[in-house]
Amino acid sequence: MAEKRAGGKPAIPPLRAGRGFRTAACVRRTNGDRLSAVMAPAADDGPHSPPSPAVVGRIVEVHGPVVDIECDRLPPIHWCLRTCFDHECYTFEVHQHLDAHHVRAITLHSTAGLRRGMPVEDGGGFLRVPASRACLGRLVNVFGEPLDGKEPIAATEYRNIVQDPPPISEMIGAKEILRTGLKVIDLLCPFVKGGKTGLFGGAGVGKTVLMMEFMHAVASIYQGVSVFAGVGERIREGHELWHSMQEAGVMEQTLMVFGQMNESPGVRFRVGLTALAYAEYLRDTLQKEVLFLMDNLFRFVQAGSEVSGLLGRMPAMVGYQPTLLTEVAELEDRIVSTQRGNITAVQAVYVPADDMTDPAVMAILSHLDTVVILSRGQAAKGFYPAVDPLLSTSRMMDRAFLGDRHYRIAVEVRKVLARYKELEDIINLLGMEELSEEDRKTVLRARKLQRYLTQPFFTTATHTGIPGQSVPLEEVLDDCEAFLRGDWDGLTEEQCYMRGSMKEQKKEERKKGA
Numbered sequence: 144m145a146e147k148r149a150g151g152k153p154a155i156p157p158l159r160a161g162r163g164f165r166t167a168a169c170v171r172r173t174n175g176d177r178l179s180a181v182m183a184p185a186a187d188d189g190p191h192s193p194p195s196p197a198v199v200g201r202i203v204e205v206h207g208p209v210v211d212i213e214c215d216r217l218p219p220i221h222w223c224l225r226t227c228f229d230h231e232c233y234t235f236e237v238h239q240h241l242d243a244h245h246v247r248a249i250t251l252h253s254t255a256g257l258r259r260g261m262p263v264e265d266g267g268g269f270l271r272v273p274a275s276r277a278c279l280g281r282l283v284n285v286f287g288e289p290l291d292g293k294e295p296i297a298a299t300e301y302r303n304i305v306q307d308p309p310p311i312s313e314m315i316g317a318k319e320i321l322r323t324g325l326k327v328i329d330l331l332c333p334f335v336k337g338g339k340t341g342l343f344g345g346a347g348v349g350k351t352v353l354m355m356e357f358m359h360a361v362a363s364i365y366q367g368v369s370v371f372a373g374v375g376e377r378i379r380e381g382h383e384l385w386h387s388m389q390e391a392g393v394m395e396q397t398l399m400v401f402g403q404m405n406e407s408p409g410v411r412f413r414v415g416l417t418a419l420a421y422a423e424y425l426r427d428t429l430q431k432e433v434l435f436l437m438d439n440l441f442r443f444v445q446a447g448s449e450v451s452g453l454l455g456r457m458p459a460m461v462g463y464q465p466t467l468l469t470e471v472a473e474l475e476d477r478i479v480s481t482q483r484g485n486i487t488a489v490q491a492v493y494v495p496a497d498d499m500t501d502p503a504v505m506a507i508l509s510h511l512d513t514v515v516i517l518s519r520g521q522a523a524k525g526f527y528p529a530v531d532p533l534l535s536t537s538r539m540m541d542r543a544f545l546g547d548r549h550y551r552i553a554v555e556v557r558k559v560l561a562r563y564k565e566l567e568d569i570i571n572l573l574g575m576e577e578l579s580e581e582d583r584k585t586v587l588r589a590r591k592l593q594r595y596l597t598q599p600f601f602t603t604a605t606h607t608g609i610p611g612q613s614v615p616l617e618e619v620l621d622d623c624e625a626f627l628r629g630d631w632d633g634l635t636e637e638q639c640y641m642r643g644s645m646k647e648q649k650k651e652e653r654k655k656g657a
Contacts, residue, residue, distance in 0.1 A: 197264060197265045198262045198263070198264055199214050199215065199216065199218070199224065199263060199264065199265045200212045200213050200214035200215065200224075200262075200263045201213055201259075201260055201261060201262055201263055202226070202257060202258070202259055202260065202261045202263060203245070203259060203260075204259065205254055205257050205258070205259065206453070207254065207453065208249055208250050208254060208407040208408060208409055208453060209247060209248070209249060209250075209453045209454065210235055210247070210248050210249075210250055210254070210257065211241065211245060211246070211247050211248075212224065212235070212245065212246050212247075212248055212263050213244055213245055214244060214245070214246060214263075215244065217240050217243070217244075217246060218237050218246065218265070219237070220237055220238065220239075220240070221236060221237060221238075221269055221270075221305050222236075222237045222266065222268070222269060223235065223236055223237075223266030223267070223268065223269060223270050224236075224237065224248060224263050224264065224265065224266050225263070225264050225266045226257070226261050226262060226263050226264060227264075228256050228257070228261065229256060231252075231256065233250060233251075233252045233254070233257065234250070234251045234252060234266065234270075234286075235248035235249065235250050235251070235263070235266075236248055236249050236251060236270065236409060236413070238450070238454055239454055247454060249407070249408070249409035249412075249450055249453070249454075250407060250409060251270075251285060251286075251407065251409045251410050251413065252407065252410075253407065254407075268303075269303045269304070269305050270285075270286070270303070270304050270305070270413065270417075271301040271302060271303050271304070272286065272287030272301065272302055272304060272417055272420055272421065273287045273295070273296045273297075273298030273300075273301055274287075274296075274298060274299065274300055274301065274302050274420070274421060274424040274428070275296060275297055275298050275299040275300070276299075276429065277296055277297055278296050278398050278421060278424075279368060279395065279396060279397065279398055280394055280395045280396075280397065280398070281293065281296060281398055281399070282385055282399045282401065283296070283398070283399070283400055283401075283417075284400070284401060284402070284410075284414075285400070285402050285406075285410050285413050285414045285417045286417075287417065290401060291385075300424075300428070302420045302421075302423070302424055303420070304413060304416040304417050304419075304420045305416060306420065306423070306477060308476045308477050308479060309477075309479060309481050313481045313482060314479050314480065314481055315337070315480050315481060315482060316480075317335045317336060317337035317338040317480055317485075317512065318335075318544070319335070319336040319337070320333045320334065320335065320336065320539055320544065320545075321333070321334040321335065321336040321338075321361075321365075321487055322364065322615075322616060323356075323357060323360045323364075324360050324364065324612075324613030324614055324615070325356065325360070325528065325598060325613075325614075326595070326596050326598055326614050326619045327528060327530045327532060327596040327598070328515070328528075328530065329614075329616045329619060330549075330552070330553055330556065330596075330616070330619050330620075330623065331530075331532050331535060331537075331540075331553055331556065331557065332513055332514070332515055332530070332535040332536060332537040332540070333513070333537050333539045333540070333545070334487065334489075334512075334513055334537070334539075335487070335512040335513060335537070335538065335539055336480075336485055336487055337479070337480030337485035337486065337487055338487060338488075338512035338513065338538075339475065339478055339487075339488040339490070339510060339511045339512050339513070340487075340488065340489045340490070340511060340512065340513040340514075340515060341440070341489075341490050341491075341492050341507060341508070341511045341513070341514055341515065342354065342489065342490065342491045342492065342515050342517060343492045343494050343499070343504065343514065343515065343516050343517065344492075344493075344494060344516065344517030344518070344519070344529070345493065345494055345497055345519055346493065347519075347522070348517040348518070348519055348521075348522045348529045349517060349522060349527055349528060349529050350438065350439075350491040350517060351380070351384065351438055351491065352527075352600065352602065352603060353517070353528050354371075354436050354438060354489055354491060355384070355387065355388065355391070355393075355600075355602040356528075356600045356601065356602050356611075357434060357436070357489050358371070358388070358393050358397060358434060358436065359391060359393050359600075359601050359602055359611075360613065361432070361434040361487075362393045362396045362397075363613075364613075365432050366432070367396070367431060367432030367433060367434055368396045368397065368398070368425055368431045368432070368433055368434070369393070369396060369397040369398070369433070369434040369435075369436060370397070370398045370399075370400070370418050370419075370421050370422040370425065370433060370434070370435050370436070371384075371397060371398070371399045371400070371418070371436045371437075371438070372400050372414060372415050372417075372418030372419070372435075372436065372437040372438070373399065373400065373401040373402065373403070373414070373438060374402055374411055374414055374415050374437060374438065374439060374440070374442040374443045374446070375402065375403070375404050375411050375439060375442025375443075375445065375446065376401060376402075376403055376404060376438065376439075376442075377403070377404050378403050378404065378405065381401050381403060384399075385399060387602065388602075390605060391601065391602045393602075398418075398421055398425075400414055400417050400418040400421065401414065402414030402415075402417075404442075408446045408449035408450050408453070409446075409450060411442060411443070411445075411446035411449075412443065412446040412447050412449075412450050415437055415440075415443050415474055416474065418435070418437070419435065419474065419477055419478070422435045422478075422486050423477065423486070425484075426481065426483060426484035426485065426486050427481070427483050427484065430483050430484045431484060432484065432485055432487075433484065433485065433486045433487065434487050434488075434489065435478060435486050435487065435488040435489070436488070436489050436490070436491075437488070437489075437490045437491065438490075438491040439491045439492065439493050440490040440491065440492045440507060441492050441493040441494075441495075441503060441504075442493075443470075443474070444463070444467065444470070444471065444503045444506075444507075447464050447466070447467070447470045448462070448463055448464045448467075450464075451464030451465070451466065452464075460502040461501070461502050463502050463503060467502060467503065467506050468506050471506045471507055471510065472510070475507075475510035476510075490507070490511075492504060492507055497519070499516075512537065512538050512539070513535075513536070513537040513538070513539070514535060514536050514537070515530055515535045516530070516531040516534040516535050517529045517530060517531070518530070518531040518534070525597075526593060526594070526596075526597050527597055527598075527600075528597075528598065530596075532556070532557065532560055532596065533557065533560060533561055533564065540553065548620060549616070549620060552620050552623050552624055552627070555623075555627050556592060556623055556627070559585055559588055559589045559592060559627065560589050560592065560593070562582070562585050562589070563585060563586050563589035563590070566578065566582060566585075566586060570586065584629070584632070587632065588626055588627065588629065588632070590636055591626060591631060591634065591636055591639045592623070592626050592639075594636050594637075594639040594640040594641075595622065595623075595626065595639045595640075595642075595645075597640055597641050598612055598614070598641070598642075598643070599611055599612050599641050599642075599643075601613075609641060612642065612643030612644075613643070614643045614644050615644075618644040618646070619644070621644075622644055622645045625645065631645070631648075634648070
């Protein structure tokens with residue numbers, strides 16, 4: 144008869160010798176370890192022992208995606224456990240130690256079919272994903288398993304998705320500007336090569352399209368690679384994005400990792416770290432120039448809030464999890480440049496109710512080098528990319544980084560646009576006739592500059608019928624300087640809208656003069 148624990152519950156059979164959880168020294172393997180499985184079980188002491196996994200406990204409670212497990216030995220936090228039922232394997236990630244023999248874990252699958260008393264096996268380590276050169280051009284889930292109907296990735300190594308940031312001694316400062324070929328970005332809020340950029344805005348202002356254009360720019364200009372993390376993506380949007388990238392010809396140099404909206408909060412909370420593990424592999428092992436894109440970082444925060452509530456933690460600011468700042472920092476602090484390569488991050492951030500003081504938005508803002516605000520007002524006027532030129536900022540907007548000419552022109556452009564914004568109310572109430580001659584010139588030039596800073600995208604060319612344009616920074620500076628001098632005062636606003644540089648217009652002017 145089985146022994147009884149205190150409280151009358153039957154005791155779990157003790158673990159077989161040599162089949163317990165690995166010690167901490169063994170757990171934290173280096174990324175270069177070659178493993179035979181994503182979550183390989185610990186080996187028996189015997190040289191001919193079968194590779195069957197160790198039973199370490201049983202399920203005692205199931206609350207939606209949260210599972211309480213009784214164990215003889217407590218596994219480390221973030222350790223993976225698993226159980227199998229009807230040819231399905233369920234993976235759990237340990238998040239809490241409830242007492243000396245119980246843990247609370249988040250399931251990374253649907254919990255349909257789970258029941259109390261089911262045996263739980265040792266997953267063999269932290270969640271790992273297979274990595275190799277063959278990962279480019281693929282669409283995978285949080286486990287690195289294919290979602291594109293192709294063969295599994297042939298791994299040359301496995302990487303833990305939960306990692307510490309590189310040592311400070313290996314990090315390098317990001318001081319170089321990443322040219323994108325987008326006029327408004329390169330002129331007023333330049334990206335930092337190896338830095339972090341946030342695209343802030345509500346739904347429908349063009350965040351995803353702008354991210355796709357960045358992927359195209361990095362692939363074509365820098366011959367780099369891209370890693371896209373779809374966190375909480377709608378299935379329809381993810382499917383459309385995948386096909387759009389194939390049509391645009393950028394998929395071969397891209398890895399896409401999806402945790403869709405229908406997935407459990409544990410998957411949506413971890414899929415960003417899976418994508419980041421792949422980005423680190425491309426940076427460190429293949430020494431690639433990596434563009435890391437996440438859509439949407441706010442969904443990562445939301446998933447963390449769901450997980451926190453399921454774990455029984457008391458909500459903090461505006462209902463967010465008390466660990467909000469820590470969770471964002473654990474992700475952002477790993478996005479760094481090292482001596483082996485750069486990771487340049489572009490993250491879309493949904494702004495609830497257009498409130499930039501929301502705690503989730505503020506937690507993200509503190510980590511960014513460049514902040515791009517996408518305005519609904521700009522989008523309503525048809526100004527794409529819908530970047531607000533007055534609210535968007537970059538730490539590279541400094542004379543020491545940009546040079547005298549670029550800095551001077553950017554400041555003058557902002558000054559003209561800001562003056563126009565001040566005069567808008569007067570114009571709406573009284574009309575242009577009430578303005579001084581100088582203010583009328585400023586308003587007309589500002590309106591033309593607004594339209595000049597719009598640009599057709601390569602990734603939308605098949606839908607709009609307008610060929611995409613990439614404009615070098617020097618041409619942007621020349622054109623803006625001409626607008627500020629009044630060289631283009633004779634043009635209509637339509638002639639400045641949705642075009643590349645003004646070179647073609649100059650050719651037309653020369654023909655007319657001849």
